[in-house]
Amino acid sequence: MDKFTIREATREDAKLIYDFIIGLARYEKMEELVVTNPQMLEKSIFDEGYAKVIIGEEAGVPVGFALYFFNFSTFEGRPGLYLEDLFIREEYRNKGYGKAMLKKLAGIAVKNNCKRFEWWCLDWNKPSIDFYKSLGAVGMEEWTTYRMDGEVLKEFGTGK
Numbered sequence: 796m797d798k799f800t801i802r803e804a805t806r807e808d809a810k811l812i813y814d815f816i817i818g819l820a821r822y823e824k825m826e827e828l829v830v831t832n833p834q835m836l837e838k839s840i841f842d843e844g845y846a847k848v849i850i851g852e853e854a855g856v857p858v859g860f861a862l863y864f865f866n867f868s869t870f871e872g873r874p875g876l877y878l879e880d881l882f883i884r885e886e887y888r889n890k891g892y893g894k895a896m897l898k899k900l901a902g903i904a905v906k907n908n909c910k911r912f913e914w915w916c917l918d919w920n921k922p923s924i925d926f927y928k929s930l931g932a933v934g935m936e937e938w939t940t941y942r943m944d945g946e947v948l949k950e951f952g953t954g955k
Contacts, residue, residue, distance in 0.1 A: 798853055798854040799851060799852070799853050799858075799890070799891075799892055799895060800851070800852050801849050801850070801851050801852075801895065801896060801899050802849065802850055802852065803847070803848070803849055803850075804840070804847075804848035804849065804850050804860070805841075806837055806841045808848070808850060809833040809834070809836045809837035809840070809841070810833040811850070811857055811860075812833075812836050812840070812848055812860060812862070813831065813832065813833040813836055815857075815859070815860040815880075815882050816829060816831065816836075816880065816882075817829060818882055818884060819880055819882040822882070822885075823917060823920075840862075845864060846862050846863065846864045846879065847862070847863055847864065848860055848861065848862045848863075849861050849863075849896065849899060849900070851883065851892050851895065851896050853887060853890075853892070858883060858884050858887040858892060859881070859882055859883035859884060859887065859892055859893065859896060860880070860881075860882055861878060861880065861881045861882075861896050861897075861899075861900060862878075862879045862880045863876055863877060863878045863879060863900060863903075864876075864877055864879065865877070865907065865909070868910055868911060871910040871911070873908060873909065873910040874907060874908065874909050874910070875904070875909050875910055875911035875912065875913060876900060876903060876904040876907070876909045876911070876912045876913075877913055877914065878897075878900060878912070878913070878914035879914070881893060881896060881897070881914070883896075893926070894926075894930070897930065900912065913935075915940070
């Protein structure tokens with residue numbers, strides 16, 4: 796893994812980040828749900844600062860990414876790091892790169908005094924679930940995720 800490096804994404808990486816998102820969406824069989832584009836990502840990540848991205852590279856070739864942001868635990872009174880997406884291109888998997896990127900994120904969490912490092916995983920993604928468990932992560936089966944989006948969110952948020 797001596798040829799694998801991790802760097803912070805820059806504004807110039809917006810198209811690359813988009814390409815990784817499309818790759819992840821294909822893997823998750825959700826490509827039709829992607830509505831973002833490189834310009835939206837550049838604005839949201841680099842202008843508005845809603846998220847941060849790290850890029851994994853093998854010998855200078857981008858092979859994966861992780862997009863994350865900080866949240867806050869009211870019970871703990873401390874921040875947490877939330878991993879939104881982690882994706883390694885198929886031909887570069889099983890080389891330890893995903894683990895290296897998770898380790899980097901865990902280090903960022905520790906550096907920022909985070910109490911938690913959390914992410915979601917699709918129920919059918921057994922290889923990832925097994926991998927996460929091998930690292931010591933635990934599933935939060937007693938929690939149910941709720942979502943409000945689209946027209947429902949708009950109507951609720953505007954009172955119309």
